[in-house]
Amino acid sequence: MNLTLKIWRQKDANAKGKMVDYKVTDISEHMSFLEMMDVLNEQLVNTGEEPVAFDHDCREGICGMCSMYINGKPHGPDKGVTTCQLHMRMFKDGDTIVIEPFRAVAFPVIKDLVVDxxxxxxxxxxxxxxxxxxxxxxxxxxxxxxxxxxxxxxxxxxxxxxxxxxxxxxxxxxxxxxxxxxxxxxxxxxxxxxxxxxxxxxxxxxxxxxxxxxxxxxxxxxxxxxxxxxxxxxxxxxxxxxxxxxxx
Amino acid sequence: MSGLIKSSIARKVVMALSGLFLVFFLGQHLFINLTAIIDPDTFNTLSHFMGYNPLVQFILQPVLIAGVVIHFIMGFVLELQNKKARGVKYAKYGGSTNASWASRNMLISGAVILAFLGLHLYDFWFPEMAYKYIESNPEDATRYFPELAHKFHSPVRTGVYCLAFVLLMLHLWHGFSSAFQSMGVNNKYSTGLRKFTQIYAIVIPLGFIVIALCLHFSHL
CATH class of the missing domain: 1.10.1060.10 (Alpha-helical ferredoxin)
Structure with missing residues (x-):
């Protein structure tokens, strides 16, 4: 599937962030959300751009590291899963996905989608x-x-x-x-x-x-x-x- | 105990206790007002009792005013703190997908109720205080129903009252059951308790709406 991603980009904790649009193509519905982000980052690295920083560790829903506020919901549209367990089959070809960091004064943004x-x-x-x-x-x-x-x-x-x-x-x-x-x-x-x-x-x-x-x-x-x-x-x-x- | 009044949990308990007191007050207010459309003489008798009983006038009335003031001030303080805690807003916020409108907009329903309260006091309480304590008029146990009925001759006032009661319904829908959660009550009886609070949240404002409409249309 082909998707448009609107992602919060912020250089560091003190920088002013903004939403930036990206296109990703040929995303498999079997991919996890983080694998889709990996595809985007590979694309960004290949074109000499800064990859999107995001938290992740175990990628099996146990460690609590992954975050991301996806289309208005923490961990995205699926129920009872973390972002790493979210599959791209929850989205449709042509969708626009808005990806933001968890927002709270007590969770300051460190970089892009990574919060403290x-x-x-x-x-x-x-x-x-x-x-x-x-x-x-x-x-x-x-x-x-x-x-x-x-x-x-x-x-x-x-x-x-x-x-x-x-x-x-x-x-x-x-x-x-x-x-x-x-x-x-x-x-x-x-x-x-x-x-x-x-x-x-x-x-x-x-x-x-x-x-x-x-x-x-x-x-x-x-x-x-x-x-x-x-x-x-x-x-x-x-x-x-x-x-x-x-x-x- | 000093830590108790400084914490977020204590502030919620203050909201819950003052809210429950106001919920109880609404119940007795409706009970008295219902007599206005059932038997105006009874309404006059009860209103006269409430207006001249020293316990009601000089103890319960100040407690009620304190309850209202505390509930509103604390509500606005909590809302300000909560707005500050988010900082940067979400570009796409999905609040409506995981929480009811009533629970997310207690400030809006509360502000409408506060505005209504101003009108309500202007309509009834200030004239009553002036009648008794400024103009020092003699006691008249027959004046209450005519004064009440006269106010609802206006379709605009009747409409505004009904609109405020709808917002009161939404405020109670979340607030009444929420008060129990704030005080730590969440057990096997909570489902039944929630149903009771939701029925109460509908019945009480609906009762006030029925009274306002009855008084308005009986005049036409």
């Missing part, structure tokens, strides 16, 4: 962990009885790959779904209880400091999340936060 998502790392570092003795006396996690439902919900929350699609989709650029998933995966397990109060307070404080917007419960984050993280996690974090505010 280290704000997520700082939220995680502020409380997304449990402190355990690793000197050899660590208790076997399997020795602690955990209800099946709690274990399942904690696992569901832990499937968040921190790609930032929730922020990109949210009209407020809110990071509540990401932060709540990271809070929930510990809040649901007994190992997470010891630091529960400090965890939620610190992670929410860091989230606010990073400049993410406020959640207005539109639900766009849940719809666009490639891992299907539920809004239940946001409600759980709200409960945890209110409870922590009273306790501590």
């Amino acid at each position: 998502r280290s704000s997520f790392e700082r939220i995680q570092q502020s409380g997304g962990f449990i402190s355990v003795n690793t000197s050899g006396n660590t208790q076997d996690a399997n020795a602690i009885p955990i209800a099946k439902e709690a274990a399942d919900k904690a696992m569901d929350a832990a499937t968040c790959i921190g790609c930032g699609a929730c922020v990109a989709a949210c009209k407020n650029a809110s990071a509540m779904l990401f932060t709540s998933a990271k809070v929930s995966q510990y809040a649901l397990l007994p190992q997470g209880q010891v630091e529960a109060v400090e965890r939620v307070q610190n992670m929410v404080r860091q989230m606010d400091l990073e400049g993410f917007g406020n959640c207005t419960n539109t639900g766009a984050c849940e719809v666009e999340c490639p891992k299907g993280i539920s809004l239940e996690n946001i409600a759980r974090m709200n409960r945890e936060y209110l409870s922590a505010s009273v306790k501590g």
Whole structure:
């Protein structure tokens, strides 16, 4: 298929970016979206132009590196997939595809479609962990009885790959779904209880400091999340936060 | 506790609590107004009670005003912060594909409701305050229904009220159920609760529309 691509080009973090049009031809419907981008970049390199910078790593929907806001949706038009899992069969011959970086003040553009998502790392570092003795006396996690439902919900929350699609989709650029998933995966397990109060307070404080917007419960984050993280996690974090505010 | 009022979650809880209070107020307001088209004497009696009961006038009324002011101010503050958080806008934004119009445009519906509130206070509350506290007129338990009915003689005013109630419907459609999510309520009862809030969001404004239209057309 032949396509017109409208891509955000920005030389570096301080440069003024703009949308630039490109044509790509003979794109197979079996290609992944990133393979189509590879074809474009090969074309650009062959003509002496600067290739389009974009994030990618595992290319199998696990690492959370790929981003891209494609035709008005983070990770493009398919459901429950990351950009690397998006196939060109989702598009038609002659289509114009608009490709932009994830937009948020807390995700500044580094170059072209690459954004700095280290704000997520700082939220995680502020409380997304449990402190355990690793000197050899660590208790076997399997020795602690955990209800099946709690274990399942904690696992569901832990499937968040921190790609930032929730922020990109949210009209407020809110990071509540990401932060709540990271809070929930510990809040649901007994190992997470010891630091529960400090965890939620610190992670929410860091989230606010990073400049993410406020959640207005539109639900766009849940719809666009490639891992299907539920809004239940946001409600759980709200409960945890209110409870922590009273306790501590 | 000081951290609570500074955080984004706390601001949402303030919106939720003030919103739920206003939702409850709308319910009782509709209940009293419905008597205007069922039995005007009952409407006069209830209005007179609300207008002269010290608990309603000097405790509940200031609480209501505070609730409205807090809800609107906090709403605008949150919206400004949210606009700032995006920075550069998308060239092609697909907001309508993953969230309802009502949930994405609470500022628009809220601003229309605020404008309507100004008209509503101009129509009823300011004259009432002047009647009682500035002009110091004597109590008259029979004046409420004629005053109400007179206001809806105007087709323009009736139309504006009905339009505002449609926007109120959209505001409640998202806001009422959203308040529970903000306060951490999302469990096996949430589906039923959401249905209840959506029925409430339709029934309450629809009730006000029916009253406005009944009063207007009964005059013709």
